[in-house]
Amino acid sequence: MDIIEIIKKRRSIRRFKADPIPDDLIKKVIEIATFAPSSCNIQGWRFIVVNDQKIKEEIVNQGGAITIKTSPIGILIVYDKRTRNLEYQDHIQSGAAAIQNLLLAATHFGLGSCWICQLPPKRNLRKILKIPDNFSPISYVILGFEEREPVEVKRAHLLDSLIGYNAFNSQSPQEKISTLKLFFYRVFRRFYYLLPVFLKKKFLNKFIDKKFVKKFDN
Numbered sequence: 026m027d028i029i030e031i032i033k034k035r036r037s038i039r040r041f042k043a044d045p046i047p048d049d050l051i052k053k054v055i056e057i058a059t060f061a062p063s064s065c066n067i068q069g070w071r072f073i074v075v076n077d078q079k080i081k082e083e084i085v086n087q088g089g090a091i092t093i094k095t096s097p098i099g100i101l102i103v104y105d106k107r108t109r110n111l112e113y114q115d116h117i118q119s120g121a122a123a124i125q126n127l128l129l130a131a132t133h134f135g136l137g138s139c140w141i142c143q144l145p146p147k148r149n150l151r152k153i154l155k156i157p158d159n160f161s162p163i164s165y166v167i168l169g170f171e172e173r174e175p176v177e178v179k180r181a182h183l184l185d186s187l188i189g190y191n192a193f194n195s196q197s198p199q200e201k202i203s204t205l206k207l208f209f210y211r212v213f214r215r216f217y218y219l220l221p222v223f224l225k226k227k228f229l230n231k232f233i234d235k236k237f238v239k240k241f242d243n
């Protein structure tokens with residue numbers, strides 16, 4: 026497959042076969058991630074491979090997506106957060122570039138993957154995975170051999186409506202979400218992050234999964 030085919034073929038996969046992923050394959054996808062561009066060429070990404078079921082469950086109990094515990098492995102990408110450019114948060118951009126490389130490499134090697142940022146508060150994740158202060162969790166990627174081939178999904182918008190020349194395209198479509206709803210979601214998430222784990226586990230996690238987590242086909 027050439028690069029364009031790989032980019033178009035990649036889909037978010039959340040259901041996997043139980044088959045384990047060989048260690049050398051995990052290393053190969055991580056190696057490709059490290060060829061991403063990074064601000065000032067700092068290459069400040071680090072990768073935490075999570076294959077211990079107890080740790081996956083701990084991440085889920087503390088607010089992580091359920092798919093974290095139902096997938097064979099996960100990789101948390103963290104990045105050196107001592108950015109010189111707070112305005113553009115270039116450490117997050119550099120980490121995200123590595124994540125996209127990782128997803129494309131996974132597709133190339135026949136692995137399904139999904140980018141997950143439904144995660145516990147950063148301070149909790151730091152404790153669970155022993156992340157030093159200088160590094161910030163960027164996102165988590167689940168990986169495995171997919172249960173079935175996903176279908177191609179059409180793009181949401183016409184290409185021309187996304188492009189502006191010398192200025193933002195004023196005809197560009199915008200997501201329909203009211204300021205109030207957005208405010209509610211943000212406050213709810215903040216509130217959720219502050220709750221003790223036993224309350225989340227006992228009362229909220231199942232409810233949130235049912236009510237708020239979008240269900241996908243694959």
Ligand SMILES: Cc1cc2nc3c(=O)[nH]c(=O)nc-3n(C[C@H](O)[C@H](O)[C@H](O)COP(=O)(O)O)c2cc1C
Pocket residue numbers: 035036037038039090092139140141142143144178
């Ligand atoms: C920044 C980011 C965060 C995401 N977080 C989640 C997540 O927490 N849980 C999840 O199931 N999918 C997550 N996704 C995957 C998106 O739902 C998915 O990319 C989108 O639905 C488009 O589907 P596709 O990747 O198959 O093209 C995330 C994707 C991105 C880029």
